[in-house]
Amino acid sequence: TQQLLSGRAARPKPFRVTNVDRSMKKGIMADVLEDLINKVRDSLDVSCVSALVLDEDGTCVDTEEFFQTLPENAVLMVLEKGQKWTLHPNSPPRDQLGQR
């Protein structure tokens, strides 16, 4: 698979990466997942990246294959050990439970 992927000559794509409390968001170019993780480490000053998840629903992006399906400017959240993804407070309201 490694050959296959490198043979495909993935072009760098822009991603937007936020930290766990969404206090910071950076635009980062990367062609492969490992590249993005390395750049996130430097750019967001995260010494030990535990996971990259999709900001929208917390889906863990941990394979190169899945990473390659992400669209340009996909928003990712970097998690360090012990940190957990939470739904964005401004995400589209899907429940009406709060409205009584």
Place this chain on the structure above:
Amino acid sequence: TQQLLSGRAARPKPFRVTNVDRSMKKGIMADVLEDLINKVRDSLDVSCVSALVLDEDGTCVDTEEFFQTLPENAVLMVLEKGQKWTLHPNSPPRDQLGQR
């Protein structure tokens, strides 16, 4: 096996697979249902997959034909023996119970 499967023509599609309590969600590429089940077993550390169901409404995905109709990034839930699907707490309000 990878070669064998790719010979079957279905191209890998991205799926998002969650566990029964939705504490973990992984992005997984798969071309056929069996492929997805195998990857779920490894990726979500589920030793014995009892069923894959649609997260949105608990529809059991147990035939290759139906599996092939799923869109990219369909959200599935993996169930182990004895586990049951429950409605997502943030799912769109489809009942009128709240409207009095």
